[in-house]
Amino acid sequence: MAARAESNGSAFDTAKLVVAIALLIAGVVGFYYFSNEALFYRVLGVVGLSIAATAIAVTTNIGKTFLGFLKEARVEVRKVVWPTRQETMQTTLVVVALVFLVGIILWLLDMVLFWGISLLTGQGK
Incomplete structure (x- = not known):
């Protein structure tokens, strides 16, 4: 008996979701x-x-679960210790400097490999 009531609730939830989707589609079509x-x-x-x-x-079970998820996510976001402006700027500058440094290293590696391949193939100057 309980399984039957559960399946009816699930079918009713499915019908509600279908109506909700139909309303969204009607809104876009009407627009x-x-x-x-x-x-x-x-x-x-x-x-x-x-x-x-x-x-x-x-009002569906899926909707209630999703609302619970959103509430829990909001609680978790409040627990986050956000960096200060100074910490953000310092971290950004370190990232920019390292990207620049790695770019130079890769450029030099490319030049050395190009020079080596040119010597091996005899296509150099």
């Missing part, structure tokens, strides 16, 4: 169908249908 109307009203219609679709999707 282009009413192309002769003012842009403000068309955007308002798309936003309204998107909010309605989101409200319907959030």
Whole structure:
């Protein structure tokens, strides 16, 4: 009996998700169908249908799980120790300097290999 109730809830959730997707599609189609109307009203219609679709999707098990995930992610972002402006600038300068240094090393390596290949093949000056 419990499995039957669970499958009905799942089927109902699937129906809700289908309705939510249909609302989103209707919003996009309506946006282009009413192309002769003012842009403000068309955007308002798309936003309204998107909010309605989101409200319907959030009531499903998948939507509730996704909302829980977003709340947990927000908590984790608050735990992050963000670098100061000075630390960011110092790190950026170190990265730029190392990229420049590696570029010079690769350029020199390329010159040496080109010189060696030219000597071996006899195509040098």
